[in-house]
Amino acid sequence: MGVLPDRSKKIVPTVYHDLMTNPNSPIIDFYPRDFELDMNGKKMEWEAVVKIPFIEETRLLTAMGPKNELLSDDEKARNGFGVAIKFTYSPEVNFVYPSPLPGIFPEIQYCRCIENIFDLPNVEGLEYVSGLTNGALVNIKALAGFPTMHTLPYSAQLVDGAGVNVFQQDSRNPSIIVTLTDTEMRTKVGTWKEKLGKRCFVGYPFLQEAKVIKVQDELFTYELAENEQDVITKDHSNRDAADYAKEAEFLENWHAKRLGITVGQVECLVHVHMLKGLIRTEEGALIKEYAENPSLRKVYASQTIVEEVVNEDERFIERPALPIEEEFPQGTRAFFLGEFAYGRPLEVTGHVNGKANIVVSVPKNKEPEITKQMIFQAERNNPYTPSYAIAKKLGIHPLILSKITSSFQVISSAGLKLNLGLNLKFEGRKLKVLGFSRKSETGWEFSNQAVKLIADYMVAFPDFFAAIQREPQKSETYETDLWNDPSVANQRIKDIVAWLKKQETSKFERVPLDAEQLDSEVVMALAKAGEQLHQASLEATAKTLNSVPRTALLKPADAEMVLGNQYFRLGDRVTFVAAAGKVPIATRGTVAGISRTATAVLLDVVWDVPFMSGTTLGERAPMFRGQTVSSSTVLNTTNWQVVSASSKSRQRRNVPATGSTGSYGSVGVTQYKDAPAPPALRGGWRGAATGESGRGQSSPNRGARGGKPNLLHSTLVYRPGSQGGPPGGDDANKAQNGNHVNGRGGNGGGRGQGRGRGNGGNRGSAAPQAGGRDYSNVPPPANLEASRGGRGRGRGGRGRGGGNPNRGRGGAIAHQA
Known part of the structure; x- marks a missing residue:
């Protein structure tokens, strides 16, 4: 009552609602609807100071007194003090904890907690410690993640007029300016050339581990060669210089104006790849993986880089492979990555010869693939149409459609800007509305549901659309521009605002343009299908497998190191396999949304069963059935990507893999290698078709331009003529290229003694056929085996024929069969 506004009254018991909303309430002044905002130099309204009256405790408690007697027994109990409860994990218990609010909170399955009253410890006789305790790690010994200035030598002093930028404004007050000292060795290029390919720490004073990949000075760039030993030196072009x-000047100014650190002249730039995490090799070793991080800088001034730290981040320490008996001791629970039961839970029962014996849970029935079909059918039932096609269909200007589907501002007579748009797209904020709009390479597209909403808007207010169509390119629109009569304009604007409020467009779910999301109707259908799949999966049997390699075992603690390179599509079935998270381990679900950040891929999953930390995915999924998780915490069981194949299954595969899994790749992740470049194509199209691409090959029947074509093994369909004989025509030698007797000759089978174009030999051998000509019955040219002549530069009698001087460009009749 002393904190909440009246619009949040549903949070407090009903008996108090009257005190917050009744105009005759003795404390109604505590809950004003209209109040003043003090911007106090700020730009946004949410940054302002809200000037509302202070709550007077005495008046509040006096007004609440009579209402307290009307509270129910449960509400009175909630309004009192209870005892502190301590929950302790115990592996010896396993029960179903009943829901305290059935229908709102689900039951807790497999509860392994013991509930006890927590008594505060007795502090009598103890002394409070002021400051840091003995042994606290500070300065250069600070633990990873704790910033410290002491990792680089520096001095500091109070400077007037430094103009350090704070909240997009230069500070007018004195500032503490830090100056880096002893930078001579750290600014030398030779120092960092020796560090190429080695680790360092960037982002001073908030250090993060990285690897040096390139070093630059004014004249040269230095990089490691492919053998990762030799250094390649490249001269700078004018643009590189x-x-x-430009980059050196920016870094110097950025440190001075934004961080208040004077770094001095930047003489060397260091390019780095940030530490991405650990990956697990096939042998079980953990090694570091570095990659470019789009959300962080990749170029740093050399004097701001720290070479080594005292305390490394224990989460990212490399280690060699452990014996399988230590890494997977007996009783370890993990997930199976073999083809037999991919993604199923297992338990290690023993070890033999560096491999494990396991018991894996195998479902009796194979899970049907129905989720992709449901999504495909939903997309067919709700297709999207380009905006220009919708504008043509509805008979409105495309610019008007663009305005009305976004935010369309109309200025009222009072000077207020009223949004009369449908808010189906947000170009500036790069947002779309699920189930209504999306943006493709060709522009905005809208669903049938959106088209119906636009059409209903036009039917409800035809005069409004007729008015805005008169000047579609107008930037500012006043209500009097739409209706000449101010009273009519004011009333029509009110009617439009009321109609838009009734459509509840503000409740439409908005997501980023690049996000792949399913609407609520499809997600609800997937949730129902998930329940059926879960019931079918309960019938499972335990299978014993012996001599299983460690590559087929996925320990939950290693999930992020193994599963980071998976890709997903909407409708994929997944299993939560991480050791920690909001989702119970081994829970299965269906991907209903995919969004990407600079460093991670996030999945909206509708799970097969409810759990306490479940959500509704923005009112799209049933209660407690949705949750957004990182892609590295789930195993894609629809598209197997980290599968560990057995020797027998490898033998069954006839098609070789396109890549190989190297010793420095994560388990099952393909390491692609560059294929050798194909030889250069030489010769004509005949050589490319027959495989004889050499130029100038020796042949008894050809000249020096290439080997003879061999069409004896052609797979082209050869159809006989209509009379059973070989196909032909009244002038078969001209049918091949559409030649005529007195016209321009076609291409022959060899090059003659002149440059003119002509048929160089016999092109047909049969008499004219009865009926129409069948152009599909064309045999290979009969003169392909004829020898080719040289090249000339004549017309008329010197053609491209093989030894036939009587055909030329527009010459006489050629030799006929």
Whole structure:
């Protein structure tokens, strides 16, 4: 009552609602609807100071007194003090904890907690410690993640007029300016050339581990060769030198104006790849993986880089492979990555010869693939149409459609800007509305549901659309521009606002443009299908497998190191396999949304069973059935990507894999290698078709331009003529290229003694056929085996024929069969 506004009254018991909303309430002044905002130099309204009256405790308690007697027994109990409860995990218990609010909170399955009253410890006789305790790690010994200035030598002093930028404004007050000292060795290029390919720590004073991949000075760039030992030196072009100077100047100014750190002149730039995490090799070793991080800088001034730290981040320490008996001791629970029961839970029962014996849970029935079909059918039932096609269909200007589907501002007579748009797309904020709009390479597209909403808007207010169509390119629209009569304009604007409020467009779910999301109707259908799949999966049997390699075992603690390179599509079935998270381990679900950040892929999953930390995915999924998780915490069981194949299954595969899994790749992740470049194509199309691409090959029947074509093994369909004989025509030698007797000759089978174009030999051998000509019955040219002549530069009698001087460009009749 002393904190909440009246619009949040549903949170407090009903008996108090009257005190917050009744105009005759003795404390109604505590809950004003209209109040003043003090911007106090701020730009946004949410940054302002809200000037509302202070709550007077005495008046509040006096007004609440009579209402307290009307509370129910449960509400009175909630309004009192209870005892502190302590929950302790115990592996010896396993029961179903009943829901305290059935229908709102689900039951807790497999509860392994013991509930006890928590008594505060007795502090009598103890002394409070002021400051840090003995042994606290500070300065250069600070633990990873704790910033410290002491990792680089520096000095500091109070400076007037430094103008450090704070909240997009230069500070007018004195500032503490830090100056880095002893930078001579750290600014030398030779120092960092020796560090190529080695680790360092960037982002001073908030250090993060990285690997040096490139070093630059004013004149040269230094990189490691492919053997990762030799250093390649590249001269700077004019543009490279300009880019270097620009980046160096930016870093110097950025440290001074934004961080208040004077770094001095930047003489060397260091390019880095940030530490991405650990990956697990096939042998079980953990090694570091570095990659470019789009959300962080990749170029740093050399004097701001720290070479080594005292305390490394224990989460990212490399280690060699452990014996399988230590890594997977007996009783370990993990997930199976073999083809037999991919993604199923297992338990290690023993070890033999560096491999494990396991018991894996195998479902009796194979899970049907129905989720992709449901999504495909939903997309067919709700297709999207380009905006220009919708504008043509509805008979409105495309610009008007663009305005009315976004935010369309109309200025009222009072000077207020009223949004009369449908808010189906947000170009500036790069958002779309699920089930209504999306943006493709060709522009915005809208669903049938959106088209119906636009059409209903046009039917409800035809005069409004007729008015805005008169000047579609107008930037500012006043209500009097739409209706000449101010009273009519005011009333029509009110009617439109009321109609839009009734459509509840503000409740439409908005997501980023690049996000792949399913609407609520499809997600609800997937949730119902998930329940059926879960019931079918309860019938399972235990299978014993012996001599299983460690590559087929996925320990929950290693999930993020193994599953980071998976890709997903909407409708994929997944299993939560991480050791920690909001989702119970081994829970299965269906991907209903995919969104991407600079460093991670996030999945909206509708799970097969409810759990306490479940959500509704923005009112799209049933209660407690949705949750957004990182892609590295789930195993894609629809598209197997980290499968560990057995020797027998490898033998069954006839098609070789396109890549190989190297010793430095994560388990099952293909390591692609560059294929050798194909030889250059030489010769004509005949050589490319027959495999004889050499130029100038020796042949008894051809000249020096290439080997003879061999069409004896052609797979082209050869159809006989209509009379059973070989196909032909009244002038078969001209049918091949559409030649005529007195016209321009076609291409022959060899090059003659002149440059003119002509048929160089016999092109047909049969008499004219009865009936129409069948152009599909064309045999290979009969003169392909004829020898080719040389090249000339004549017309008329010197053609491209093989030894036939009587055909030329527009010459006489050629030799006929």
